[in-house]
Amino acid sequence: MAQSALNPSSVILDFPMIVLSFMSTATTNLISREADREAAVTRVLRLSYTLAALAGASLFLFHSLGAPSVLRALGTPAATAVEALRYISVRSLFSPFLLISSVSMASFLALRDPRTPLRWALAGAATNCVGDLLLCTVFPLGIAGAAWATVASQAVVLTGLLGALHRRRLLPRLWPPPPLPLLAPFASFAGPVSALSAVRVAGFVALAAHAGSLSDPNALAAHQISVSILVLLSIAGEPLNAAGQTQLPRLYPGGATPNPAAAAALISTLVRAAACVGAASCLLGGAALLGGGKLLAASPEVYLQLRAIVAPYCACLALTATAVVLDGSLVARKDFGFLVPLQLAALAALLAGLAACRAYLPQLGLAAIWVAYLGYLLVRLIAFSLRLRLGVLRT
Secondary structure (H helix, E strand, O other): OHHHHHHHHHHHHOHHHHHOOHHHHHHHHHHHOOOOHHHHHHHHHHHHHHHHHHHHHHHHHHHHHHHHHHHHHOOOOHHHHHHHHHHHHHHHHHHHHHHHHHHHHHHHHHOOOOHHHHHHHHHHHHHHHHHHHHHHHHOOOOHHHHHHHHHHHHHHHHHHHHHHHHHOOOOOOOOOOOOHHHHHHHHHHHHHHHHHHHHHHHHHHHHHHHHHHOOOHHHHHHHHHHHHHHHHHHHHHHHHHHHHHHHHHHHOOOOOOOOHHHHHHHHHHHHHHHHHHHHHHHHHHHHHHHHOHHHOOOOHHHHHHHHOOHHHHHHHHHHHHHHHHHHHHHHHOOOHHHHHHHHHHHHHHHHHHHHHHHHHOHHHOOHHHHHHHHHHHHHHHHHHHHHHHHOHHHO
């Protein structure tokens, strides 16, 4: 029951963070466009932290007051909703600080210093693992223990990042707040990137809702496991996306050193690397679902659900890193006039695929989610490739 409760909890806790990811995107882009990036960090972070603090406070209120309504809207069974609320009530305590951590990490990436955020991300992951072991096994606190372990790991990451910025004398002063006109550069990212993120979130909500509509706790638990593995393996492609976000803005028109040929060469290199990452993710994900056994799910019924989705799930893993890199290449150019309509069209394709599977192929069960998601990825990949080949890189 606790494992199945993580699926609706992630919709409430994590998806709003994705919608607000424009702050980290803007932070990376604005610093990367400057010739002297070190000098830009404090100025940009002052603005980023101000926005992050305001949005974080709003997130806390949403998590505290709106969670029961969202769980009901998702059709979460009553017993599962009780466990989900226990988890959310703990995780929400750190909500005001998550965005500050995100933009701090973005500033290091813009400075071409991936080691500092990676070091603290690993420290956070280790804290989470130790916390899960202690609070879920030694002291059996259940889902609340898992939540406290996550909060502890997030606190470690934020403390480490702020300390690293302080040692480099890059921490900005936050009082008095900056004048509103200074926030204008973020406005050019806020609407489009939030719209893109919201549509992506809507897609994952649709997947979660489809899993919930199967009225099978085992299917819901299996879906949460598969999404968690997808997210974990997707991290391997993030350094490639970060490389594009930090290098491409200066090479595109309007950057510090415009050079379309160099931009094209960099994108080609990133795509080849992403294809390799995708192949490795496919193998690892397939091995996890087929051989994970009790490490993934104590229930044999949940494990059977996981085995049934291997083929379409692995195909999605193979394409995810490439989609992330190409999407990021267009975000770095702020090509939002193309990206937003495309994302809406891809979402429509995803919803149509889920509806078709529900109506005509009900026997697919949980596998329908990944069949539809594969179509969603293919629509985006084809459109990204055509845009880059025929448009952006010829300007």
